[in-house]
Amino acid sequence: MYSSSIINNVILAGLFIWFTTSLGAIVAVIFKRFPSSWLYISLAFSGGIMLVASFTSLILPAIDKGSIYIVLLGIILGFVMIYILEKFLPHEEHFLKYKIATAYKDKVRSIVLIVLAIIIHNFPEGMAVGVSIVNDIHKGWATAIAIGIQDIPEGLAVSLPLIFLTNRVFIPIFIGILSGFSEFVFALAGGLIFSYLDFFLPLGMSIAGGAMIYVTVKEVFPQVYSENKEGLVTIGFLIGFLTMLYLDTVLG
Template sequence: MFETIIDYFESINPVLAALYATLFTWFLTALGASFVFFFKNMNRVVLDGMLGFTGGVMVAASFWSLLAPAIEMSKGEGFVKVIPAAVGFLMGALFIFALDKTLPHLHINFKETEGIKSPWQRTTLLVLAITLHNIPEGLAVGVLFGGVAAGIPEASIAGAVTLAIGIGIQNFPEGIAVSMPLRRMGMSRRKSFMYGQASAIVEPIAGVLGAVAVMFFIPILPYALAFAAGAMIFVVVEEVIPETQQDKNTDIATLGFIGGFIVMMTLDVALG
């Protein structure tokens, strides 16, 4: 089945492929958000475990799918070879850092508000927080498809599809993490779902933009891959992991992280 999927993606325009792949990641976010139609509450232990899993997938994807290919395709030896990855990684982290300090958003625990002070409702701020997480994820998928279009040997359709599958898997609990708290606040099931799935709409946008940018500016591919990796690692360390430490479920969250890392590493090595 995986071979059939790869054959299909190889037969279509890479930008269109990036769009379809990121629509898949959005769909799994929406699928997770749909749980609000069946449940009103999510056990905090389960939520922390799923968020830990999300962090593990993002860290593994950052190395296996993004940083390693970025270093491999860079020219030169020694320190020269790693410069594009190092610069891109730093720029990606600083990009999310800047957004984090300027874009108003609310953490899942509803206790910490960051960014410029805003009169926006807490529901909007929560959705913006998850949207912030999804920008580098969509960008990562799009950049890989753009690398394929540019004819870069280290970029493959299989690798891009595998990354989309991994990100889609970890998007599922993210959809739950948005819709369930909104439902507990008294919002209707329908509105909770709509807000939950809307948080991932940015992924197809970032995916297409990433693919187009790399196609027109081939030399930036190593920087772009590392940029996406730096952005994802910043999100994991600054947002995802601290969120799992709010209660007394640190062991569950850690095991979830390990599980997510193993799943993404296995997918990337076995399929990508």
């Protein structure tokens, strides 16, 4: 299924989600105070987008292209893959709960660990963009646009706490931009792999879909509903859900 047109679209879509994440990271400099409700609403918005995209752009098209048993296997592999990553990589929340030591060496170590943890969340999003474009360019771009929209507050949410944590600006922004770069890498990897190995495309799509569902259920929902803001969070989720459904319908 390899074609220069598909790969070019994968590259452009990957650059787009990298740009939007980086934009959010840069915007973090403008904010002096960041209400926690904004963070939870934006995360819920992301959860709505990821949940719809995992089905409309990945799992359901994978069923149309391949066996249901392949799709079920892929979803399980997606769950297992993110579960293993979580076990081996520490979460950024652990480091953001307290002030890190004054020693510069400890700060650098903590920041590196935070960057590794962010990869967990960006892996399924980037891969979803790459494999969905290989399957259908229009649906893939709908996924890329929706993920790009939610990447702006996500980039902000990554960089702003680190600005307060480290009392620096450059390093937190760099980490936010780097988190967007990881999405670009996974989008490109997913696009290239399943362009050449197109017979594995249903498996790859269902792996990405399963990984996104796992992240949404395991990471996003527990975080956003941990505060007493159920109404706002649910509205944020609904807006993200409807946004992705609309984009997938119009552009697909």
